[in-house]
Amino acid sequence: MRRPMVAGNWKMHGTRASADALAQGVRQLAIPDSVEVAVLPPFLHVERVLEVLADSPIAVGAQNCAKEPWQGALTGEVSAAQLADAGCKLVLIGHSERRQLFGESDELLSRKFIAAQSHGLVPILCVGETLEQRQAGRTLEVVSEQLGSIIHELGIGAFFNAVIAYEPVWAIGTGLTATPAQAQAVHAAIRAQLAGESAEVAQGMRILYGGSVKATNAAELFGMADIDGGLIGGASLNADEFGAICRAAGC
Numbered sequence: 001m002r003r004p005m006v007a008g009n010w011k012m013h014g015t016r017a018s019a020d021a022l023a024q025g026v027r028q029l030a031i032p033d034s035v036e037v038a039v040l041p042p043f044l045h046v047e048r049v050l051e052v053l054a055d056s057p058i059a060v061g062a063q064n065c066a067k068e069p070w071q072g073a074l075t076g077e078v079s080a081a082q083l084a085d086a087g088c089k090l091v092l093i094g095h096s097e098r099r100q101l102f103g104e105s106d107e108l109l110s111r112k113f114i115a116a117q118s119h120g121l122v123p124i125l126c127v128g129e130t131l132e133q134r135q136a137g138r139t140l141e142v143v144s145e146q147l148g149s150i151i152h153e154l155g156i157g158a159f160f161n162a163v164i165a166y167e168p169v170w171a172i173g174t175g176l177t178a179t180p181a182q183a184q185a186v187h188a189a190i191r192a193q194l195a196g197e198s199a200e201v202a203q204g205m206r207i208l209y210g211g212s213v214k215a216t217n218a219a220e221l222f223g224m225a226d227i228d229g230g231l232i233g234g235a236s237l238n239a240d241e242f243g244a245i246c247r248a249a250g251c
């Protein structure tokens, strides 16, 4: 039995005051113990959010980390060691905005993935196709390549302590959501790919869906056999809406 997870990606939103207020709101949510919940604030707000959520079951993570695990002359980067030292538990790897806008390659992402794990952070590996790729019928091929390249670099063993998020690029921040059946088909393919390497990894892997998840569509998506929760962008900026999504994962 996989424990569902819901993670809120706050992206580059907020001020110190609004991040504080959002964290306070999240802290007060009534969320079933059966659901693992995390928030991923901008780097600058991580420490304050950690303070607000101290002694709560809600984990704090980051949206990115450097490929170098420790420290170094990498101006503007934040390392996994620094995130772990601050108290982060998870980190997004390969969000489509990082892949598309910052040109992050699968090879670079495998280094970030292992850097995160080397400091005890759980990587949430994001995969997903663009609209063009979906329309060309290439969805499963693209997702399988993204996942396959990390497996090839690091081995399936690296996936014992990781989470995967399937996020169709065309559904992120657009208000368009994959139908439950569309999402389930990709999630099942991801699990089948993992099963080809290790039945144990495949069975235990949480595969989150992300892309315009809201309180109104969450239950239907999370009700699918291979969807183990969600990675939530816009809707995670409203504590009440985020709480309703978290509760939908516990049904």
Ligand code: PEP
Pocket (backbone or CB within 6 Å): 009, 011, 095, 167, 171, 172, 173, 174, 175, 210, 211, 212, 213, 231, 232, 233, 234, 235
């Ligand atoms: C995301 O940023 O990972 C995301 C899924 O965004 P949204 O929920 O706003 O589509």
